[in-house]
Amino acid sequence: MTKNPKVTVFSARRVVTLDPSQPISTHVAVRDGRIIGHGGPEVVGQFGGTLDARFADKVIVPGFIEGHGHATDGLMWRSPYVGYFARTAPDGTRQGGFRSVAEVVGHLKAIEATMPPGKPLVSWGFDPIYFDGPRLTVADLDIIAPDRMVVVAHVSGHILNVNTKVLIAAGFSADSNVDGLVRGQNGQLTGELQGPAVMGRANRATGDGGLLRELDVEGLRDYGRIARRVGVTTSTDLANAMTPANVTAMRTATAEPDFPIRLVPAMRAREYSIEDGLARIAELRKLSTPTLQFGLVKLVVDGSIQGFTARLRWPGYHNGAPNGLWYISPAELEATVKAYHAAGHHLHIHTNGDEASELATEMIGRAIEAHPRADHRHTLQHCQMADGGIFRRMKAFGMCVNLFANHLYYWGDQHARHTMGPSRVRRLDACNTALSRGVPLAIHSDTPVTPLDPRFTMWCAVNRLSATGVVLGEAERITQAQALHAVTLGAAYTLKMDHLIGSIEVGKYADFAVLDDDPLTVDPTAIKDIPVVATVMGGQVFATS
Amino acid sequence: MIPLTVIGGFLGAGKTTLVNHLLATGGKRWGVLVNDFGAINVDAALIAASDGQTMALTNGCVCCNMGDDLGDGLAAMAARIPPPEHVIVEASGVGDPWRIAQMALIEPGFTLEPLVVLVDATALPAQLDDHWTGDTVARQLAFAEIVVITKIDLADAAQLAMVHARIAQLRPQARVIETAHASLPETALGFTPPARPPASRFQADEITHAFPTQRIAADQPFDRDRLRWVLGMLPASVLRLKGVCLLGTDRVLLQYAAERWAFSPAPNGLANGLVAIGTPQMPDLELLFSEAR
Incomplete structure (x- = not known):
């Protein structure tokens, strides 16, 4: 067959096709963005394609399909991630992977130091289930910034930790007893807010819903x-x-x-x-x-x-x-x-x-x-x-x-x-x-x-x-x-x-x-x-x- | 302080009918937050302006779509000029109205009126026995203070007796009212019953009890820890406690409902003193509160 400039043939160590007629190939020919053929090295000649051997020692599989994802993942990274499990940000850097309250607090303190005054510090992905040692408290977040509102959203989506400045702005008092205000042994509020009612009130107080942005x-x-x-x-x-x-x-x-x-x-x-x-x-x-x-x-x-x-x-x-x-x-x-x-x-x-x-x-x-x-x-x-x-x-x-x-x-x-x-x-x-x-x-x-x-x-x-x-x-x-x-x-x-x-x-x-x-x-x-x-x-x- | 009434009840119980009736009859500048804006049905001549999320009526009432966050909706209501005289929140048909009512305890500027739950005279027993909806309906009634039985014209005497029995079993503290069309006068929705029988199908003689009130002196400051202990001790017959008091040296507004309470900075213009509202079983509270002074 004569050469067709529109055909590219990718070669690989293996091509796992999921094609019932030929489950495994080594070459796949592409024209106009679609698959025109696959098989062994003969594919190059069969379709007159140009060989692209850059993946010759790799394995090609069908592109993965995420059947239940949310594109809002692309928005989350505008706020700092403080999770236990490290994850990859859009720029390719690994973020999070914090193993203790102290590590999270240290990370937020470093970020806080670079922020202009007044802006609330809202972070996400906090996941203390596997932490040893004490829980995150209002005192920890007050150390980060006594004069700035600090919010740490849990990965579950059902809990926020906030500092004293947020508690005051939201009107939450230790004397109150409403569902969702967590208190410690001493009866004081720990800064942990559970459930949409108290979380919503805190989000309005910070004026930065932050984590509920519109897709752009x-x-x-x-x-x-x-x-x-x-x-x-x-x-x-x-x-x-x-x-x-x-x-x-x-x-x-x-x-x-x-x-x-x-x-x-x-x-x-x-x-x-x-x-x-x-x-x-x-x-x-x-x-x-x-x-x-x-x-x-x-x-x-x-x-x-x-x-x-x-x-x-x-x-x-x-x-x-x-x-x-x-x-x-x-x-x-x-x-x-x-x-x-x-x-x-x-x-x-x-x-x-x-x-x-x-x-x-x-x-x-x-x-x-x-x-x-x-x-x-x-x-x-x-x-x-x-x-x-x-x-x-x-x-x-x-x-x-x-x-x-x-x-x-x-x-x-x-x-x-x-x-x-x-x-x-x-x-x-x-x-x-x-x-x-x-x-x-x-x-x-x-x-x-x-x-x-x-x-x-x-x-x-x-x-x-x-x-x-x-x-x-x-x-x-x-x-x-x-x-x-x-x-x-x-x-x-x-x-x-x-x-x-x-x-x-x-x-x-x-x-x-x-x-x-x-x-x-x-x-x-x-x-x-x-x-x-x-x-x-x-x-x-x-x-x- | 804007009075806030939460109206709950399962699908088809008549919540929207009641809201439509209140909006159409005016009488007060009602501000209504609803789940399904499309179900609101008032005479087109009454609509002054509507943008698909907010509808302003010529009688001063306003109706808004609740959206995802009730707190946002309440804050927007309070910020209106002029603010509504009374805000009504229509809970979702599968929601727990008590969860919504608690918002009024922490949302500044609102005071919680009786929790009103509507039940359908022809459907309640079957809903309570349904394995998919039974617990939802029972949970809606668990903290109700006024239960309105609707569609009584479609139920026979035996059915109605059964409905009363099921309500009494789940929530004996509630005042129970019967109506044919959920077109209640607003006075039926307050703790204080109407002075004279209204001229509607609402049957005032069906009120099973009034809600007695007690005044508790608050001229002397309360001790923080002891007051918290007293509030934790209040029996279920105390439905509400509200008013201004001194907590140590702070002058605060206390709002209490069903074992939950919140303190917020006291608004200007209110004198010191607490008012308790309860069922006829409410004991004399003076002795208990003397422990907190």
Whole structure:
């Protein structure tokens, strides 16, 4: 065949294709941003391409897909991160990794010294669960800056620590007794504020909500930087209000020639009446491009397990805490699911507790009975406590699941002790049960709740180790091949994009993650440490450094 | 201080009907925070201005969408010129109205009126027995001070008796009112019952009890620790305690509701003295408070 200047052939040590007709290749040919062929060295001649051998000793896999992320991760880094677990900022620096209150205080003190007077110091990601020694107190934060408001937001999202200046500005007195004001042995306030009522009051006092910013173009660019470093070429933004400003920012960023990911935002249904929401999503669908796909609709049924706001079936919370509250009533959920289902839309439904998963499954079943419809792919997101019975019904109704595999590592120890107890914790994010009951599976990070990194998400699902190194539910481990599928083709299926992305097959977008080793054959405990060398999105190479 | 009433109750209990009625009849400059702005239905001739988030009425009332943060909504209400004379917060149908009521204890400028929970005469027992909604509905009633049974015209005597029994079981402290259409006069929503029976379908003779009040002298300063101990000892028959007192040398406003309380700097113009509001079972509190002086 004559030379075709439009064809590039990438060679690699291995190309893990997930193409059932040829699972492993060494060369992949790309034209016009799409895959035109793959196989052995003969591919170069077959398509008249130019060989690009820069990845010749690397492993190419389908670009990773984050099926449940939030692009707001790109905004968080405008405030200092003070977490226990180190994570990578958009500029590539490693941040956090603090092991004690003293380290956090020292870090904030250094930042404070560089700040202009008057501006509140708001930090995020604080995670003291694994700290030895005393808890963070108001006195610690007063040492950082007696004259400046200081706020430390916990990674859980349910707690703030503040200094005396914030307590006074918010009008919180040690003599008061309202839910959410934590006090120490001496009866004085510790500066720890729990729950939205007192947290909201403190945020208004600082005048810097800070951590609840609107998406903007620079934030999306930063999210793209975070994503490409970990091999991600497509990510959802799973709770988007779809305000005109949000939509404009997404259209602008994803149209930039060097934007490294495809973005799949989900419209938050509760922002709209059912009628307005149906009109809005129909209008948005028309704006889809190859790098920005609209169509998902997000519903939220309950809260979180670690926040004790998830809805659980019997026997409820292990420590006896009362059941969480519904975020939407069963009747409203039924009406909403039916309306979007009947209009042909694609629902992604947040359920954490098993009662919430049971309810959402029931309502989808009723919607299908009223409006039979094949291939809807409605997906339960998180679905952390579903058991075999719920997964069997989900299969019967044609539903998909995206399990929160990372959660097991970050909160598994807490769930074993406080929320689920030692038996039920074994079925937290039950990947093997889902697959063996035939439910299409994706796994996710929920970034910024846990760091975006599909290598780590695979590692969690394969090993099921908690942060203290305990195996939780060995029988729910999945294989490396199943885990790779869950962060590529499996996730693409839940987004109705499996005909476009998720595997290396002729006709699909040329979206790859280039790795230093093969996630299928590397030691299972080393999956999370495989270096990502580059990503390729639509045929364009993005170096990770 | 702006009086604040939280109205709770499960979906379909009539919260929006009540809010629509209060807005349409005016009588006061109501400021209403609602979950579902679209459900507000007042005569178009009454609407002076509306931007999809805030609706100003020609009778001086204003209705706002609650948004994500109730505190923001309350602060915006208090900042209006002129401020509303009374603010009503409509809790979500699956929310816990007591959580919202607690906001009034810490939000400066508001004083908490009785927690009003609406129940549907035709649906309450089934809702309480439903395995998905039972605990939500029971939790809504747990701290109610006025329970309004709506749609009584659609229930027979046996059904109504059952509804009363279920309420009494969950919250014996509450005053129970019956109505057909949730179009209650505003006087029914206060601790002080109406002076004479109103000319509506509201049945004043169904009030099961009034809420007695007691005055507690606060001319002498209280000891911080001992007052905190006394407040922790108050029985469930004490529904509210509010007023200005001296805490050591600080002059403060105390607001107490259901085992929770907050102190804030005392506003100008209020004399020292506390008022307790409770059920008929409320004991004489003077002896208890003498321990704190």
